[in-house]
Amino acid sequence: MLERDVLVVGAGPAGLAASIEAAKAGADVLLVDLNMKPGGQLFKQIHKFFGSSAHRSGTRGFDIGLKLLEEAKEAGVEIWLQSTVVGAFPGNLIAIEKGVDGGAKEVITLKSKKVIIATGASENVVRFKGWTTPGVMGAGAAQTMINVNHVKPGKKIVMVGSGNVGLIVSYQLMQAGCDVVALIEAAPKIGGYAVHAAKIRRAGVPIYTKHTVVEAIPGEDGTVCKVVIAQVDDHFNPIPGTEETIEADTVTIGAGLKPATDMVKLEKCQLTFNGPFGGFIPLHNDKMETSKSGVYVAGDATGVEEANTALEEGKIAGISAVESLGLISPKEAEKRRIEIWDRLEALRMGPFGERRQQEKDNILKEYEEKIGTAVEMD
Amino acid sequence: MALINDGYLEFEELNKLQKLPSEERYAKGPVAVIECVQEIPCNPCEAACKFGAINVGNPITNLPTCSHDKCTGCGVCVSKCPGLAIFIVNKAYSETTATVGFPYEYMPTPSEGMAVSAVNRKGEVVCDAKVVKVVNPPAFDHTPVVTIEIPKEYADEVRSIKRL
Numbered sequence: 001m002l003e004r005d006v007l008v009v010g011a012g013p014a015g016l017a018a019s020i021e022a023a024k025a026g027a028d029v030l031l032v033d034l035n036m037k038p039g040g041q042l043f044k045q046i047h048k049f050f051g052s053s054a055h056r057s058g059t060r061g062f063d064i065g066l067k068l069l070e071e072a073k074e075a076g077v078e079i080w081l082q083s084t085v086v087g088a089f090p091g092n093l094i095a096i097e098k099g100v101d102g103g104a105k106e107v108i109t110l111k112s113k114k115v116i117i118a119t120g121a122s123e124n125v126v127r128f129k130g131w132t133t134p135g136v137m138g139a140g141a142a143q144t145m146i147n148v149n150h151v152k153p154g155k156k157i158v159m160v161g162s163g164n165v166g167l168i169v170s171y172q173l174m175q176a177g178c179d180v181v182a183l184i185e186a187a188p189k190i191g192g193y194a195v196h197a198a199k200i201r202r203a204g205v206p207i208y209t210k211h212t213v214v215e216a217i218p219g220e221d222g223t224v225c226k227v228v229i230a231q232v233d234d235h236f237n238p239i240p241g242t243e244e245t246i247e248a249d250t251v252t253i254g255a256g257l258k259p260a261t262d263m264v265k266l267e268k269c270q271l272t273f274n275g276p277f278g279g280f281i282p283l284h285n286d287k288m289e290t291s292k293s294g295v296y297v298a299g300d301a302t303g304v305e306e307a308n309t310a311l312e313e314g315k316i317a318g319i320s321a322v323e324s325l326g327l328i329s330p331k332e333a334e335k336r337r338i339e340i341w342d343r344l345e346a347l348r349m350g351p352f353g354e355r356r357q358q359e360k361d362n363i364l365k366e367y368e369e370k371i372g373t374a375v376e377m378d
Numbered sequence: 379m380a381l382i383n384d385g386y387l388e389f390e391e392l393n394k395l396q397k398l399p400s401e402e403r404y405a406k407g408p409v410a411v412i413e414c415v416q417e418i419p420c421n422p423c424e425a426a427c428k429f430g431a432i433n434v435g436n437p438i439t440n441l442p443t444c445s446h447d448k449c450t451g452c453g454v455c456v457s458k459c460p461g462l463a464i465f466i467v468n469k470a471y472s473e474t475t476a477t478v479g480f481p482y483e484y485m486p487t488p489s490e491g492m493a494v495s496a497v498n499r500k501g502e503v504v505c506d507a508k509v510v511k512v513v514n515p516p517a518f519d520h521t522p523v524v525t526i527e528i529p530k531e532y533a534d535e536v537r538s539i540k541r542l
């Protein structure tokens with residue numbers, strides 16, 4: 001049977017950072033990802049990242065991705081692409097549907113001493129009349145089209161949602177040569193960073209707060225040709241009589257993300273509901289260990305944040321995994337964790353971060369109260 | 379507040395939230411105008427300035443402050459700011475005109491001498507402009523800094539151009 005010290009699921013910033021830390025400490029690391037390329041969302045991020053100098057701020061996301069892939073290669077991380085975890089069984093056994101050449105799949109059972117889950121998040125949808133019409137898509141899908149596949153999703157875009165995803169993808173759609181004819185936000189104010197909003201305003205994008213999409217109307221070819229928007233009341237219900245029709249061929253929806261918890265459920269890790277973090281998330285301690293001993297989590301799967309926090313959490317998970325394997329001393333591991341938690345605290349400051357810091361503290365506290373010490377379940 | 383409701387800063391709002399260069403400083407030539415007004419965890423502008431004019435300090439959510447007397451208006455910070463929120467304003471360009479330098483990451487990149495339409499923070503065209511300089515070295519990592527010449531009275535208003 002195939003055996004590894006550490007299995008990392010998800011090759012985004014959290015999974016890559018965890019793999020690099022674990023491999024550098026001498027662990028045999030297998031990193032699996034369902035996509036055709038590693039890097040998670042990093043290779044879609046063509047903008048320069050915020051953050052501190054310690055987080056390579058001012059560097060474009062895809063360059064951070066390239067750097068991480070290089071480090072993973074140097075550290076000897078083995079990567080399986082187009083591969084999916086399909087089962088978890090007693091005795092630390094994990095079934096993986098491995099992608100092999102020619103698009104075929106092969107199911108392989110792996111015995112892994114430690115598991116790090118870094119499965120990221122998935123996009124939320126907004127339902128409205130005509131929401132299944134071709135031309136309606138997630139903002140993340142549109143971003144993949146332009147920045148990975150170099151295909152324009154349409155000519156005239158209506159973006160729904162003013163969080164950082166909606167704002168940044170609007171900017172990038174214009175960079176790709178599309179026109180963003182409206183950005184719609186149901187809340188009374190813009191959700192993302194003002195500087196992101198400012199740059200799309202300068203480029204002439206009208207921002208409609210307190211508005212929602214009522215309908216996407218298909219044209220003769222069956223794809224979106226008109227979009228009806230309307231003002232909303234305090235309960236986010238459209239106000240009759242306020243409808244406006246906008247000519248557009250694409251509706252992109254940036255209505256937030258929710259943590260992808262399939263794998264933590266498979267491992268039977270204890271979950272908690274956390275609204276600000278996007279939904280159900282696994283409880284974890286300051287080692288990023290879940291309720292199940294030897295199973296760690298990191299990144300958006302623990303609550304939706306951003307790439308820098310994902311990277312740092314990934315490092316903690318990697319360090320904790322190799323500490324429990326005896327590859328680094330508890331003293332060394334603790335020292336490094338403290339440094340990283342300090343950096344995380346700096347990232348979770350200010351009006352956009354404070355809430356996340358509070359919620360993270362609550363999760364660690366809830367773990368202490370409900371779990372205390374991770375248990376062997378097998 | 380226009381900023382969080384509509385996505386742009388009114389000049390008065392900016393003036394309250396950031397220390398802007400004095401008219402005396404403007405009279406001496408190009409200077410950085412930092413339009414970063416939200417406490418977000420970000421500090422590359424601080425390291426970008428080799429003259430030590432920009433300070434963020436600890437915690438990194440502090441708003442950047444610019445010592446305008448140390449600033450030479452070189453424009454390196456403009457290309458480094460991930461928020462594209464720094465501009466170089468030269469109100470001493472000529473008797474009647476000023477220049478505004480801004481980051482411009484759309485294709486095609488404007489070329490020097492080109493006639494363009496200058497826009498304000500809301501994206502409204504306010505006047506005609508001429509591109510006087512385009513700086514785009516590898517160190518700017520694909521964020522060209524474009525400088526346009528405009529009538530002096532629009533120097534506090536113009537922040538970009540209509541996309542080409």
